[in-house]
Amino acid sequence: MSTYNTAFTSDNLAGVSPQVLEAMARCNEGQADPYGRDKCSRQAEKMLSDVFEKDVRVFFVSTGTAANCLSLSSITPPWGAVLCHHDGHINHDECGAPEFFNPGARVLTLDGVDSKIDPEALKWGVKHRVGDMHSSQPATVSLTQATESGSIYTLDEICRLGAITKNSGLRMHMDGARFANALVALNCSPADMTWKCGVDVLSFGATKNGTMSAEAIVVFDKTIAQEMSFRVKRSGQLGSKMRFMAAQMLGYLENDLWIQNARQANAMAALLKSGLEKLPEISVVGSPQANIIFCKIPKYCADRLLAQGFHFYHSKWEKDVVRFVTSFSTTEQDVQHFLSAIYEAVSYQKAV
Ligand SMILES: Cc1ncc(COP(=O)(O)O)c(C=O)c1O
Structure with a gap:
């Protein structure tokens, strides 16, 4: 686990x-x-x-x-x-x-x-x-x-x-x-x-x-x-x-506590967003400023992440749009781990 x-x-x-x-x-x-x-x-x-x-x-x-x-x-x-x-x-x-x-x-x-x-x-x-x-x-x-x-x-x-x-x-x-x-x-x-x-x-x-x-x-x-x-x-x-x-x-x-918790959630979303923005294959949708990020992500990438046990909403909105949400309990390590998996999922497809 x-x-x-x-x-x-x-x-x-x-x-x-x-x-x-x-x-x-x-x-x-x-x-x-x-x-x-x-x-x-x-x-x-x-x-x-x-x-x-x-x-x-x-x-x-x-x-x-x-x-x-x-x-x-x-x-x-x-x-x-x-x-x-x-x-x-x-x-x-x-x-x-x-x-x-x-x-x-x-x-x-x-x-x-x-x-x-x-x-x-x-x-x-x-x-x-x-x-x-x-x-x-x-x-x-x-x-x-x-x-x-x-x-x-x-x-x-x-x-x-x-x-x-x-x-x-x-x-x-x-x-x-x-x-x-x-x-x-x-x-x-x-x-x-x-x-x-x-x-x-x-x-x-x-x-x-x-x-x-x-x-x-x-x-x-x-x-x-x-x-x-x-x-x-x-x-x-x-x-x-x-x-x-x-x-x-x-x-x-x-x-x-409510302020500290919200700061943590927002900071983790900002970290995730900056990592996502480094990938040309992924585009952030809209102007996220809080703890919710919608992005367009290739299906092969989303599928691989889901198969690896990551959880996020997908196929609810327009094609290939997914939603990532952070919370007060999300840590920097969680985000880095997720970003590594996203980077890997993107490059895996390129390699095959
Ligand atoms: C913007 C917004 N308003 C209201 C609610 C309703 O909350 P609840 O699920 O507790 O009824 C939610 C829940 O996701 C929400 O995102």
Whole structure:
């Protein structure tokens, strides 16, 4: 068995940071009030308020899909349209859950390079059939930071989309399944990347970056907080032993573990990308800046790597496009080992 981590499929394949497990053990002591009324839940909400430099309401849920769909349903009426990029996770990868959580509402997609919503497309989208009672009404804009293809919206880009959204009277959601990866890449504050640019509600991802199964819905606009609490319960996401989800978040935030983990994941992706770029046979697709890299790779090379036991998504997108994802648990040795195998796979074909 290889001593290296050969899985580049997803950051979901990583385990849990030991600090998160320790925090869970700490919160395990004694009895605690259920359903989020415990000390750890209050502490985690306070920590997130500090992180975001704002008094926020926080709801812990077990998946990113639940975080997205609860967020969207709380700011979108049943006749509303959620505008997102075509590549959006809510469009492609949530099995219609946004519409399931909010029957009647629809996801409508917009274009833009590198999986980022084009402001001109948004300007069109926010006006699309407004007032026409036969059509879904633009209600919400949802953007993913970092995006599904590993690119990152700059602060200016988020604020520009935020201004178009707000000027049209719409609400804004951010899918932050990889929020930390974007944050460290931009080297900005969490407040700058969210509510200061108009984000009303954020899916604050943590599971891909060190927790076991804890995501936070961070509500900046408190007018939706009460409704959110009912929605969380109705969707079966109000954990009775919420303290353990909160504990994960405490371990995640304490001593900036989330920042360190994201830095590691991004650094390993950058290392992998620079190695891939040395090979004329391989071309990196788009502008990866976080921990996801899409690239075009000859089939013989992908096949050889898969046969050797490396794992990554392939044949899901256009021909010969594969996806490599690093995580906080990816080491430099793992990347070098993978790159050596890629170099070998490329030259093997040349030799035969
Ligand atoms: C951008 C993005 N948003 C949301 C999710 C949903 O997370 P989950 O699988 O926990 O529902 C994912 C998961 O891959 C994702 O990549």
